[in-house]
Amino acid sequence: MTMQTVETPKDKFYISATASMADPRRLILKHDDLFGLFDRYGDIVPVGNNDTGLYYEGTRFLSSFSLRMEGRRLLFLSAAVDEDNLLLSVDLTNPDITLKEKILLAKDSIHLMRSRVLFGNTCYESLSIRNFSGKDVQFQLEFTVDADFKDIFEVRGQKRKMRGTILPSRINNDGLELSYVGLDDVRRSVTVTAARPPDVVQENSLFFTIDLAAAGREDLFLRLSCFPESGSGSAVGYNEAVSERRVQQERLNRNAAEVHTSNERFNESVRRSLADINMMLTTIDGELYPYGGIPWFCTPFGRDGLLTALECLWIKPQMARGVLKYLARTQAAELDRAKAAEPGKILHESRRGEMAGLGEIPFGLYYGSVDSTPLFLMLAGAYWKRTGDNELMRELWPALQKSIAWLDTYGDPDSDGYLEYVPHKEGLRNQGWKDSQDSISHADGSLAQGAIALCEVQGYCYGAKKQIAPVAAFLGDQMLADRLQQDARDLKERFNRDFWDDEKGIFVLALDGEKRPCRVISSNAGHSLYTTIAEPAKAFKAALSLTSARMFSGWGLRTLAEGEARYNPMSYHNGSIWPHDNAIVAAGLSFYGLKEYFLKIFTGIFEASLYMEANRLPELFCGFPRRKRAAPTLYPVACSPQTWAAGSLLAMLQASLGMSFDAENGLVIFRNPLLPDFISNLTITGLMVSKDKSADLDIKRHREGVTVEVIRKSRGVSILTYK
Structure with missing residues (x-):
């Protein structure tokens, strides 16, 4: 018998599956x-x-x-x-x-x-x-x-x-x-x-x-x-x-709002999420940083920490402060190809241990991530708007300026206006969140080569410039703020022209080194909705593709659509389901008012959590179609807990409510709030609005819609609802 194979390059950092996290409980x-x-x-x-x-x-x-x-x-x-x-x-x-x-x-x-x-x-x-x-x-x-x-x-x-x-x-x-x-x-x-x-x-x-x-x-x-x-x-x-x-646990719990809903199973999942996030928070030089996951990623990861902080910014905003300070302190200062370090670039991961110390692995301080730097800027801007922490913005401004400079220099090696990465011999071949060796491919299954511009990373760059521009203006650099806003507008126009695939009704996965589009349907495209770089008409078409039967398994969105050349529901990045990925896409759908498609994902991921041990969403699970009376199929070497997976339900709850903040003016804003069918009412207690100001809210679903009632609020706080 002969077998046709799709070539997969050797991965030096492959995680062996001789033991399975899906085996009897740990x-x-x-x-x-x-x-x-x-x-x-x-x-x-x-x-x-x-x-x-x-x-x-x-x-x-x-x-x-x-x-x-x-x-x-x-x-x-x-x-x-x-x-x-x-x-x-x-x-x-x-x-x-x-x-x-x-x-x-x-x-x-x-x-x-x-x-x-x-x-x-x-x-x-x-x-x-x-x-x-x-x-x-x-x-x-x-x-x-x-x-x-x-x-x-x-x-x-x-x-x-x-x-x-x-x-x-x-x-x-x-x-x-x-x-x-x-x-x-x-x-x-x-x-x-x-x-x-x-x-x-x-x-x-x-x-x-x-x-x-x-x-x-x-x-x-x-x-x-x-x-x-x-x-x-x-x-x-x-x-x-x-x-x-x-005592430490009580201190951590005091720094988060409390959430209670009409659905006790959802309450259990929220408690599990917050407990896992608290467990993964690790003290580094007096600040708390959320480590990636247990066992393989129990160390600081830039991307993971930044996305977790964004997921939890509404309920646990102080976590973002520790993330920003640590990543500013470890920001690359000089060029070091072995570490993928470039001035202004933000950390991918940091490792301790014998092999890292000896250089047998490059991950002691490693910068091979194309998206950590724009996400650092996105989080800084979002944190400032959420908390009004002017002091931290002044402290971070030198690091933020260096990261802004990186976007337009090292981040764009061929000066075509897109953030790209070029794989190095040492370290990771792919440097987006899907960083396995075979995750970025063309429709025929061939791997993308050369300087790769990922779909979602352009959205992060757009979001970074939009979010950090007001900080620049606040700190007195109006010229920079205006340039960043114009850069964002220009990038949005180019992106919707160059990345859109009208035939498939979705943004392409990436452009390769020859500017050829990787014409596959993947979850990456959904991140463009999260950062709002997508034009509204294209966002609607993308929603149809993302939630089609090829992408949506019944439990959540697959990383790669069924039927693509490299699709494998048991793979790490080519057909599996990642809760954090689903949360980002779902939030994006909500931002565009596409609530029907949003609810499909929110409901699927929540129902998947009910089948997981201790209601703990793992790093990922397999992308097989949902079967009646059967649990999701576990992935053998998934980390569990994984911090950004723990934050996924919290992020989707915020997106459901359309909740945003304006700390400077003491505002909590709800735009077209919605509660899923499995929640009829929700109470939020101790919701921080700005320093020393908070609110307690009661949110209920009625036939005519969702209402937000104020139980208690500090002086100077206003709760606004737009429908």
Whole structure:
């Protein structure tokens, strides 16, 4: 048999799918740069190429951590991570403990509750043991540990010619230390210590003899601390760690409006979204930045952080401040082709870990993203309008000016008026949000070559110039503001001429290096509605194409239409469904008043969330058509949680309401507000309007439309509704 194939270039940074995130459930915890993936027993079990582990700063420190009773695995009862993503709890009981076919301890006699929290560089474990056997008992518990100190890229599947040296275990009275000296000469260590000294410590095990009277109880406390360089163990105990995390959580919750609707399932999804976003927020130099996703992208990403901040700007505006400050601080200052860095360009991603430090991967500070820079300008302008934060705009203005300059110089290498990228030998071949090797193609399936001008990136450039022009005027540069507005008008005219495909009724995916259009139907075109670069008549035609059966699966929009040469519903970018992508397109449809098409996407993505574990929308899922009484098909190596996926329902809720802000004048504006069929009323509490000013609103759907009623508002706040 012969098979026709579509050539796909080799991807050095491909994520191996020998283990699947769609397999039986993982329990996930994260705090700042520490995160853990555990099985339902709370264990880290090194089976095959499993990605479970305890990770810190780009390295898997613990690759094995398990609890046994008398050498046997315990029986599983239940497991859960609490609603705030703070505390993991696992209920276990003993199996039959036998000797020569005699039962010494019958199953279900001992209850063990494992509770776990992450704080700083340490995983804290509490093990509560209770005796329900009705008699005195003695048994042995064993914690086994191991550490492979693999870089996250090794866990993803990348092979290395050489690795560093794993040192012999160091045994102490209260536990043990496992260490590794990398090729970068950095000594990484993990210590496993117990508040009550173990009875026996061996090379990879801690043994505890448990003596319990009838109805007796004992509590054990362990600390698993990760040190990327030499350091000492944490002095904080389990209870203190839980208390500190709760204080932090309350602080994060205070910085967001509260949303409650008539649909409890939607409320659960909103709570899950906000909890996941809070979990992914990571302190960097005193500011909070939303990391990309767990496990593969638990690090700062420029594009991801910017789009997440835009999704959540209405409900959680202070997050955007941290995003803008971090990206301004890491903005490229000089030309460095290996890092794809150019003066004024905004970061794609930042990585720590051995391979990044050695340059085995280019992602230590990497700038291979054509859209981060215009999105940085878009967010700055949108944040200023949303909050009226004049002080931050003055602080950021030098960085914003450099990014404006980048748009017209390095961002447009052939001076044709379009933002483009030229693939480099190192790093990513494609540098838009669809950055896999085969994501940008022509109708015949051949890959686009040369300097590539992506459809959505031109919209981002248009949005950047429109949004940042008022900031320039406010800061006294009216000439620049006028030029930016004129540039935006000119770009809109060129874009609607050069990117429109009247036959297909949609904007083309891209122009290649020879200015040939990539005439495929893709979700990228929908982003042109989000930035309003599309002419209204073309926006309506694009809506028809985007929501046709070729693109809309029943759960959401595919990244690439069914029937295109490279369509594959199980691919990363050529037919899969990405919640954040759907949210951007849906918001664009709403901006043009195309509410029927907007609701189709909003409803599909919400209904998909109901089938996901813990109502958590993943990074992506497969694009197969919706089947009756069947859940969406999961993608095997999708990150979950993924921050911009978590923000998608929040963005679509804002778009449904047509909600915008004018902080300078204390205005909250609703244009043609709409509630989907699954929500009849909505209450928003603590909605920040400007500094020290807020409002509480009650929004209801009636036969004649949607009404917005004011429950409470600060002096100087006005609520306007236009229908």
